[in-house]
Amino acid sequence: MESYDFRRVSQTALIPAFGRGEYTDIPFANEMLAFLRTRGLTPDGGPWSESAAQNYAPFFEARFKSVNHILEERGATQVLELAAGLSPRGMDFARRGILYVEADLAESSEFKREAVTAVCGQMPPNLHLCASSVIDSTEFRQCSAAFSDGPVAVANEGLLRYLTFGEKRHLCANVRELLVRHGGFWVTPDIHLRHWAQGHRRVASRQRETEQLGRDLDPNYFDDLHHAQTFFEECGFAVDSRPLLEGIRDHVISLPMAPEALLAELNDRRTFVLTA
DSSP, X not given: OXXXXXXXXXXXXXXXXXXXXXXXXXXXXXXXXXXXXXXXXXXOBTTBOHHHHHHTHHHHHHHHHHHHHHHHHTTOSEEEEETXXXXXXXXXXXXXXXXXXXXXXXXXXXXXXXXXXXXXXXXOTTEEEEEOOXXXXXXXXXXXXXXXSSOEEEEOSSOGGGSOHHHHHHHHHHHHHHHHHHOEEEEEOOOOBXXXXXXXXXXXXXXXXXXXXXXXXXXXXXXSHHHHHHHHHHTTOEEEEEETXXXXXXXXXXXXXXXXXXXXXXXXXXXEEXXX
16 A cells, blocks of 8 residues: 555544534534634635535535434444544444444544543543554554444444545455454445546645645545445445435435535435445
């Protein structure tokens, strides 16, 4: 695999955090946003802006609630969220008594600890932050130490588009090893197709994003849904492809804000539920 500093991606977590906190009813999202503002943070910079957070709020809310819906539907009691960033899901699930582990880079995990402590007053006992690169097999295994016997649900949103296909395969091998050992499933709405991405971005915006991240994301996208499904099947998973908005459409309160093109995309998008 090529050498890449994934800390360059960490700053992108601000965009969904502002979108979730300002325009949705996701638990703890507004409190997380308030914490970020006390730190003087905004999503502005490079090709990103607060307007992007608003424009894509329906997308951020839909993928978040799609993951929640499937975790709840399947009665997950142990969850590992990959590259959790500033997601408030762990705080919400931990207060329900669910064992929740968030894997992220060391600097991101330390900042998340500050944020959670500020929002909750202390770290919830069921919430564990694990400093880890999710494509490093040794570090990945360390994040499963808190789990007892029984199935584990793996979740992620907003990660796969930043990974090359070689890096995706390493991640798949790590997740599959965990699921073979524990049972459970992996839920991800990160099925990004190239034509969706190209439709969103002007050439200048793509160039700024590439400069900011230090890599071109275009080669990381799937060609189509068949390509995505075949990729995961070749990595050893059975794939249940579900409409992103299935079971949540009426609960995505920012959906009326979605421009026609984004709404069409959300109707076409899929969430994959993967089993080993």
